[in-house]
Amino acid sequence: MAKKNSLTTYKQKRDFAHTPEPQAAKAKVSSKGRVFVVQKHDASHLHYDFRIEVDGVLKSWAVPKGPSMDPANKRLAVPTEDHPIAYAGFEGTIPDDQYGGGTVMVWDSGSYRNLKEQEGGGEMPMAQTVEHGRIEIWLEGKKLRGGFALVRTRMAGKQQQWLLIKIKDQEALPGKDICADQPDSAISGRSLEEIKKRVRS
Numbered sequence: 358m359a360k361k362n363s364l365t366t367y368k369q370k371r372d373f374a375h376t377p378e379p380q381a382a383k384a385k386v387s388s389k390g391r392v393f394v395v396q397k398h399d400a401s402h403l404h405y406d407f408r409i410e411v412d413g414v415l416k417s418w419a420v421p422k423g424p425s426m427d428p429a430n431k432r433l434a435v436p437t438e439d440h441p442i443a444y445a446g447f448e449g450t451i452p453d454d455q456y457g458g459g460t461v462m463v464w465d466s467g468s469y470r471n472l473k474e475q476e477g478g479g480e481m482p483m484a485q486t487v488e489h490g491r492i493e494i495w496l497e498g499k500k501l502r503g504g505f506a507l508v509r510t511r512m513a514g515k516q517q518q519w520l521l522i523k524i525k526d527q528e529a530l531p532g533k534d535i536c537a538d539q540p541d542s543a544i545s546g547r548s549l550e551e552i553k554k555r556v557r558s
């Protein structure tokens with residue numbers, strides 16, 4: 358089905374003369390690896406942005422409490438606008454007067470595999486799992502590992518509600534609070550404060 362360029366909203370919300378964030382460019386060749394990133398974002402409310410590469414863009418959700426490695430924790434995830442693939446490497450501070458003003462950290466990143474199979478066998482296309490509201494992926498991050506489900510639970514008007522849940526498997530860590538235990542950047546080792554003060558890694 359035809360869709361408008363899904364990065365239109367990303368572009369409309371930002372003034373690239375004033376934000377250090379990457380400009381919107383849809384990846385011309387979808388990279389073979391499937392990127393995922395979780396960005397800790399110290400905006401008006403601290404939250405975590407969970408992003409996965411699907412068809413050349415980063416599908417994105419804001420997770421107020423951040424991901425959990427404990428299958429007992431169901432974390433609210435609210436969809437946000439698609440981001441360009443280049444955003445996965447963005448760490449820095451967005452000026453306070455700009456959209457999303459605040460410091461952004463690459464809290465975790467890596468690659469993922471699609472676990473969702475379709476009837477008759479084979480992998481269900483990722484875009485279809487997003488559309489169905491039932492994503493199941495295996496994450497290979499520095500902090501997050503193993504199976505995760507992202508499930509749409511509510512379609513209330515425009516504001517969808519999803520849940521991010523660790524699947525019970527050998528990588529699960531019941532009782533662990535990984536956001537508190539491992540607060541710093543997965544790519545630079547910096548804290549939010551160090552990123553804000555532009556301490557070089």
Ligand code: MN
Nearest residue numbers: 398406419457
């Ligand atoms: Mn955010």
